[in-house]
Amino acid sequence: MLILDHLWIIPLLPLLGSAINGLLGGKWPNKIVNGVALGATGLSFLFALEAVREFTQLPPEQIPWVQKYFTWIAAGSFRAGFDLQIDQLTVVMLMVVTGVGFLIHIYSTGYMAHEGGYYRFFSYLNLFMFFMLILVMAANYVLLFVGWEGVGLCSYLLIGFYFLRKSAADAGKKAFIVNRIGDFGFMLGMFLLFRTFGTLDFVTVFAKASPMQADALGQFGTLTIACLLLFMGATGKSAQLPLYVWLPDAMEGPTPVSALIHAATMVTAGVYVVARSHVLFVHAPTAMLVVAIIGCATAIFAATIGLVQTDIKKVLAYSTVSQLGYMFLACGVGAFSAGIFHLMTHAFFKALLFLAAGSVIHAMGGEQDMRHMGGLSKKIKWTYVTMLTATLAIAGFPPFAGFFSKDSILFNAFQSQNGGPNTGHILYAIGLLTALLTSFYMFRLVFLTFFGQPRYDEHHVHVHESPWSMLGPLVILAVLSLVGGWFAAPGMWGGTDYFSSFLQPVFGGTESAGTEVASRSVELTLAAVAVVTALIGFGIAFWLYIKQPGKSEALAKSMRGVYNTLLNKYYVDEFYSAVVIQPLMWISTNVLWKFVDVEGIDGTVNGIATGAKSIGDTVRHAQSGNTRSYAVWVVIGALVVIAVIFFWPAAKPVVGMVR
Amino acid sequence: MPAGPLLTILIFLPALGALALLFLRSDDHEWIRRLAFAVSIAEFVLSLWWLLRGVPLGSTGYKLEEFHPWIALGPHGAAPQTYINYHLGVDGISLFLVLLTTFLTVVSILCSWNSIEKRVKEFFIAILLLEVGVVGVFLSLDLFLFFLFWEVMLIPMYFLIGIWGHERRIYAAIKFVLYTMAGSILMLVGILWLYNATGTFDLPSIQNALQTGALALPRGTETLLFLAFFVAFAIKVPLFPFHTWLPDAHVEAPTAGSVMLAGVLLKMGTYGMIRFCLPLFPDASHRFAPAIAVLAIIGIIYGALVALVQPNLKKLVAYSSVSHLGFVVLGIFAFHIVSVQGAVFQMLAHGISTGGLFLLVGMLYDRRHTFEMSQFGGLATPMPRLAAFFLFVALSSLGLPMLNGFVGEFLILLGTYQVHWNWAAWAATGVILSACYLLWSYQRVFFGEMTVEKNRTLPDASARERWILVTMAVITLWMGLGSVFITGRTAAASQSVIDQMTRPPRAYDALAPLRGAPRTAAAKALTAPTSAVDKPNLVERLGSR
16 A cells, blocks of 8 residues: 555656756756656656555445545535545556656657657646646545646646747637636536535545436536536537637647547546546436437537638647537436546547658647648658547547547447437437547548658758657556557457446446447447448548548538638637627727726816815805904804704714714 | 733834834935935834734734723713724734735835935835824724724825826825715714714624624615615725826825725725624625625726726736635625625735736836837847746736645635526636736737837846745745635634624614613623623623613
8 A cells, every 4th residue: 555545656757757847957958857757757657556556456345445535625514635545447547648758758859859848848747747636636626727827827838839930829818718618617507515414525425416406407406507507617628619729729739639638538537527426417307318319419510610720730629529529418317437438549649640640740840730731641641640540549440449438438328318309319329420520530640641743842841750659658658558448359249347446436337328239230230331321431431532632622612601610610710709808808898998997087186186176276265354254154054053053952062072 | 922012013113104204305315215204114023023922823803902992972960971983903904904004014114215205204104104094094902993093094195196196196196085975974974873873882892792783774875774784885995986196196196105005905995794784784795795795896807997998007917816805705795604704815915926927017117207008019038037027917917826826716616606607607717817917918028029228228126126025925935835824813803703694683663772772681691792802891881872
């Protein structure tokens, strides 16, 4: 129980690394900075492994294993502590975060080698690891919120890493603020939970919630509202409709950041929160339905935008939004472990896609526009092979990881009965269509990048394969993208789905439907349909970009309206700007500041001053210097006082006070 | 723990320092600064030592009390004589406000080290006298004495703005004084009326009498008195719509003035609400709470929106104070222990983080002699350290968890939500807006390419500046992580405020208890002085009138 008693050491190591590099790294050569950053993350990974080993030996009644360190905030009956916990869900997240995080750290040493602010980059990256680990290990909502906001901060810092570029600084700010809109809901959700349960500790909240009466569909009880508020936070962090707008812009950050934060870990925090709060969500069918619908809608919405993007990272960004939608769809239909499963496999293949894209960009000397690539498969073989693996995984070809997780989600969506008998089928259909689009835009990306004739100036761009510090992580992630789904594979032919049975203590029997023999034939049918769908997507891409090059442009021309709408992302940013941002700025400037403040309040105040002055100016004339008129005033005054004293009894005590 | 009139020493030590400064040659700037610094440090250390020892964890009531009859009142020769008393005391709430004051005074002196070039001696005398007034306000337990210090504080602040301020300093100084005076006149009337109704200026005695039911204010009187006090405090806070003196005063004040103004002077308003409005006029407080909450919420949103569009960095920070102090007022008038605790904490947190922001803005001004953001841009390149500190302080101000701003804001909203969820929901939008104006202004000042050639050679933070900023940063982090050190000590005092608010309702019997009606022995026993200090019994005095 060496590490389990000292869980704090896992997040603390990256924090130390961040502090050391941040405070001292500026004067150090890259090698020392590397040593500190990689040492901290690597050790953290090893400790996490050891913690998991020890965890597996715990008796079931000691799970979740909670460690309380110190009271952080206390007031009245409210207490929030620095309490860490570990259970099966945490184990999965811990492995993903530290494992993938460590690989991306290694990759970054190669990718960032020639960039300025090297120590700053690794300091932020380590800080991110710290907050992300706090997020997944927190034992109460408030501490989770620490990680939640903290990863948002690191995201802000890393997106704006090239802060000289206005677009980068803008994107960082946008990410933070949009996330804050979600956090608004998340905070209110916490307040409501505290009002309901008197605590925000997971163990107590869930223990008190499970025996409660579930709300009916369409009933907005306490738990439903709390879940919807929490989910609002999740839509911000995990880039779902309508708060997804920050994620595509976040691609301004260095590519390893896109891989780590904006694909593999941070953006999945919303899914994690929903899964973590599943006890609450299963009591709130309305909230579940909302989660499923938002997830499903986001999945297809983002996928359509991804069809036409030309920036290699933008395609992947929309793809991430879309895949996150799948995870929410899974949670929304009650298949929490399927959602987490997809979270894990997605972490592998999407991190790989980003890192490989980074390798392409590196090879191209900074070029990100796929229209200026082409024919790279022979020049950067390793990058090509790994990226192809990831593409096969995300497109859902067996036996790659994405096939199993996506299949599990679609199957569960198909089975869903929440919200009417056909809801599940509609969700499934949209999910399947999304899978088709996914397969298409991913192969489009591969064909545009690696196949065809080179469309760049070969005299100026010297394409070169990346160093092994970058390729190593690619290869490892490629292997994971291949085998990462095999945990669940036996489930397909009647064996044990090791992944969901591992998570079963957390999520309980909510997914028993998936293991029933009767539905196995349905599952196999659906899997076959999914494979066919992926093949169709591949076929279309192959036809448009390999067989008939030039056809795609003609197609775009013939459907100019649709194409432009997609290319401009449905004009959502423009819409937000015109409806929210511009009016707010205008009102703040012209109404609140210049009118209410300056004209209204200050005008009144100054008006009173001017008024006093003009009254003084007027009354001044009474002071004529004429003794006789003064005498008359004295007499009048005296008469008034006497009259008051005699005829107005109420004034007596007041006047009487003047002794 | 030394015995003696510790609080008196704490109040008047800076005055002694100011007196000593008089004896230095006025062109001997170096020694003037050193002496002022030494006095402020001594004051800080003593306040830390005495007050933290003097107010044990979990203790209730006022500690380290000093009580001396001061000015005799009433007809000469009548017995028993009533007095304006020199009555001092400290509890969990005032304890940290005093510490904040003594700390920020040190900071103010340090940050003025080189930036004040004219009338150096007078400047440091003014700062020290300001400290006298503010510490006096927080430690007074006699209404008249409180008023006295309240006014004393005004004079040095007036000079700080009017003499060492920027272009429109005279306008700002006069506006500041007139605004505050308008409020304090009301408060003076209220204090005198309260004396007339109770026969004493002694706060604990009145509190006791109210608690035991020995004294009951008629509804109309209570309302008027509440308003008289409340408006005075609301102007000081400042609560919307009494806030327009603040941007002017802040922009024109020298850095030290802004730090003290935002750091502690505004807190005198919220402190007054907790100390006087709630306990003395609980029913009126309850009646007016919804209206005040609306004003507070307007202030939160309004202040943030107006801050968002300011082209002037210092004005932006000033408006952000309106927003942040709205949270404090909301927390107080939600009457929930968690929100009141949060409000007290937020006062301290705001003092540190906004004080820090003003420091940084002042440092930029020292280098460029402007507050216009259009004159900056890209400053992270020539001054990475200053940029890092600025970000840190901005993050604490926008309430990032683990820094101090979060704890206060979170507790206020959490507590408010428990009683009025819609208040909390409205106020929580301030959390979004604070991120907007802080990050946007940060971007305009520090990010991007450098647009103004002059900025290319600006020096980064000097050693002195770094020490100040590191200290502020450490305190920010410590308050964010170890908030229980503070909330543990403010808990009892906050709870007692709540308790005084929620005593069982009683029938109003006009001023009957005050008109010499016979009283039971039980009531007499209950109104015994709050401490061992021998002081005249309120009830006896009331009976003799």
